[in-house]
Every structure is written in structure tokens, then in C-alpha cells.
Amino acid sequence: MIVDDEELLRSGLEQILGAAPDLRVVGTCQGGEAVDRVRALRPDVVLLDVRMPDVDGLTVLRSLRSLPEPPQVAMLTTFDRDEYLFQAMSDGASGFLLKDTAPRALIRAVRALGTGSGCLSVPVVRRLRQTGVRTDTAAARALGGLSEREGEVLGLLAEGLSNAAIAQELYLATPTVKEHVSSVLSKLGVDNRLQAAVLATRASWAEAGGTGG
Structure with missing residues (x-):
């Protein structure tokens, strides 16, 4: 399931992921609808925007992770700032993807999430390495x-x-x-x-x- 405030982005991601024979997008919505839609549709994986006008993505993440059978959640954002990564990680996110992730990489990431594996966009990994924080x-x-x-x-x-x-x-x-x-x-x-x-x-x-x- 794809949760983002921009309809055009939701549609584009749905087309990319829907083109993979082993993936199915069960729904898309804005942040305020996310918890109810997840309860109804029970997706295995949720791609969740970090910053939305109606509700904060990290708040949605915490609500999703508190469900009895929570989905794997990857934060989807244009921002690769460290504080988002570590807060999302602390709140139980399984992945952190930039919105400009290449289609093939996005599909691989969703497949990995579906098996319980985590995923990080290459630019995020690069930023972590460049920080030099021990x-x-x-x-x-x-x-x-x-x-x-x-x-x-x-x-x-x-x-x-x-x-x-x-x-x-x-x-x-x-x-x-x-x-x-x-x-x-x-x-x-x-x-x-x-x-x-x-x-x-x-x-x-x-x-x-x-x-x-």
C-alpha cells in the first residue's frame, strides 16, 4: 500500500510496482486514511511518506506499528536528513527510501521488505558513511x-x-x-x-x- 499526499506520486508508484509480476498494490491513500485502510486491506508492505500536510508520517508509522499484525513499513521521502532516518528507525520502520529511487531499485526494495528484510536507499547509506559518527x-x-x-x-x-x-x-x-x-x-x-x-x-x-x- 502507498501512503502519500500527492496523487500523482501515488499513481506513478502504483504503476511502477504494479508492473512487477509478483507485486500487487492493494491500495493508495493520504496519511489521514492510512491506519483504517491498513486495517481493512492488510498489506504486507506500506510505503509511507514522511512529511504530509494532513498528518505527520512518523505519527502514522507509530500507529501502524502498534497494530496487532503490523505491516513492514518503509519511509518514502525526498529528504535524506539523518534525524528522519533515526527517528523512523526508532519507531520501527523497516526501510528508508528516497522518492527518486530508480524503479528497479524500488521494486527490489519492496520485495526485500516483503521477506522481512530492511532496505536503505544508496544515497542514505552514503550519507551515513560520510557522517563519520561512531x-x-x-x-x-x-x-x-x-x-x-x-x-x-x-x-x-x-x-x-x-x-x-x-x-x-x-x-x-x-x-x-x-x-x-x-x-x-x-x-x-x-x-x-x-x-x-x-x-x-x-x-x-x-x-x-x-x-x-
């Missing part, structure tokens, strides 16, 4: 407590790879990767892959090939 002491210790294999998995997870892609890259079975991902989330004390990816990226984990710091 993790706090507790987070650094948690990163240091990962096994070598878990570090490899985290590094690839931070690049936005799905479990299947990580499995292919590391020559592992997909269920094995899933177990490693669960272990990584537990050790880092985070709730989802997006939080782990952002933590790893800000710690320069991916760039260092899993050596952390």
Missing part, C-alpha cells in the same frame, strides 16, 4: 562480540543484501544465514535488520569488512 561504547562492545561469520553476515546485511543473496555470497544455506541474522540482532540488541544495518554502517563495519569499531 557507535557508543556499548554498541562497539556488541559489535566486537560477533563471531567472524556473524561479522561477515552483518557487513553484507549493511549493504542491503537479502538472506538469499548473503547465502550466495558466502556459500551458505539460506536457513543458516537466517540463523546468523537472528543471532546478530540478538547480540546487538536491535529489533530488526534496518537497525542492525544502520548501526553497522555508522560504525564503518561494512567498509572495514567486518572488523568493526
Whole structure:
């Protein structure tokens, strides 16, 4: 489901995603209608605008995440400012996509969200790396407590790879990767892959090939 205040954008995204044979857009709406429409339509994934005139997207996100069976939510915005990313992450978003994301990348992102994987637009990842902000002491210790294999998995997870892609890259079975991902989330004390990816990226984990710091 697509939630945005601009009808033209909603229509364009619906056409892009609807062209993929394995995706179906069950509805589009403005922010004020989002919670009721999600309750009625029960989408697996919601693309949610951060800034809308009728309601704040982060407020909608919190309402959606409080539902009994919440969808995976990716924030959709023209703004790549850090505060939006970290607030959305804190509120339970599974992804953060810029509105100028290329169609193929958008489709890949929605597919990843549908499997429970997080997603970050490449410009967002680049911005995180350029900030040079390090993790706090507790987070650094948690990163240091990962096994070598878990570090490899985290590094690839931070690049936005799905479990299947990580499995292919590391020559592992997909269920094995899933177990490693669960272990990584537990050790880092985070709730989802997006939080782990952002933590790893800000710690320069991916760039260092899993050596952390």
C-alpha cells in the first residue's frame, strides 16, 4: 500500500510496482486514511511518506506499528536528513527510501521488505558513511562480540543484501544465514535488520569488512 499526499506520486508508484509480476498494490491513500485502510486491506508492505500536510508520517508509522499484525513499513521521502532516518528507525520502520529511487531499485526494495528484510536507499547509506559518527561504547562492545561469520553476515546485511543473496555470497544455506541474522540482532540488541544495518554502517563495519569499531 502507498501512503502519500500527492496523487500523482501515488499513481506513478502504483504503476511502477504494479508492473512487477509478483507485486500487487492493494491500495493508495493520504496519511489521514492510512491506519483504517491498513486495517481493512492488510498489506504486507506500506510505503509511507514522511512529511504530509494532513498528518505527520512518523505519527502514522507509530500507529501502524502498534497494530496487532503490523505491516513492514518503509519511509518514502525526498529528504535524506539523518534525524528522519533515526527517528523512523526508532519507531520501527523497516526501510528508508528516497522518492527518486530508480524503479528497479524500488521494486527490489519492496520485495526485500516483503521477506522481512530492511532496505536503505544508496544515497542514505552514503550519507551515513560520510557522517563519520561512531557507535557508543556499548554498541562497539556488541559489535566486537560477533563471531567472524556473524561479522561477515552483518557487513553484507549493511549493504542491503537479502538472506538469499548473503547465502550466495558466502556459500551458505539460506536457513543458516537466517540463523546468523537472528543471532546478530540478538547480540546487538536491535529489533530488526534496518537497525542492525544502520548501526553497522555508522560504525564503518561494512567498509572495514567486518572488523568493526
